[in-house]
Amino acid sequence: MVSAVLALGACGSAGSAKSASPGTTAVEQLSSSKWDKAGPNPSVSAKMVCEAEVRANIAASLGVKETRVTKPSWAVKDHRYSCTYVYPSGKIVLFVKEFVDEQTTTAYYESVLKRFGTIQQLNGLGQGAWTLKNSGIVARKDYKVLLSTCATSGHPLGR
Numbered sequence: 001m002v003s004a005v006l007a008l009g010a011c012g013s014a015g016s017a018k019s020a021s022p023g024t025t026a027v028e029q030l031s032s033s034k035w036d037k038a039g040p041n042p043s044v045s046a047k048m049v050c051e052a053e054v055r056a057n058i059a060a061s062l063g064v065k066e067t068r069v070t071k072p073s074w075a076v077k078d079h080r081y082s083c084t085y086v087y088p089s090g091k092i093v094l095f096v097k098e099f100v101d102e103q104t105t106t107a108y109y110e111s112v113l114k115r116f117g118t119i120q121q122l123n124g125l126g127q128g129a130w131t132l133k134n135s136g137i138v139a140r141k142d143y144k145v146l147l148s149t150c151a152t153s154g155h156p157l158g159r
Helices: 002-009 026-030 044-050 052-062 102-116
Strands: 073-075 080-087 090-098 118-121 129-132 137-141 144-150
Touching: 044 052, 044 080, 044 090, 044 144, 102 129, 102 137, 102 144
Parallel strands: none
Antiparallel strands: 073 080, 080 090, 090 144, 118 129, 129 137, 137 144
């Protein structure tokens, strides 16, 4: 999902994605007892955004390899995992914020949409994804919300 989001967003460029698969209800898409919940450590899936496989996928999707990726950080209090992809012409910051249930995930996801405004829905990514007016991307998957932003766009999660 991360590679697709960045390829579509790429700090402001537009794109489109496949439609979500039919036959799945909203309840099935937004809640499951099997999904990782926020805890004292980042989940395996959250940590993937900064690991070698995703780095290679992002480079292939964007057509350019990063010059470096900063050491990932985990903000225990906020359940936020992040790293910065540094390129010759700029930076992309990735954040994954983890939650404990559908209600808090949905509330946060909707607050990001409202706070930054939306440009284009990116169908078929997780349980919802949008290009934001601040040139970022937001996507929700399970009890996680992924944000990508150009470093010049500011901190998408606030404090």
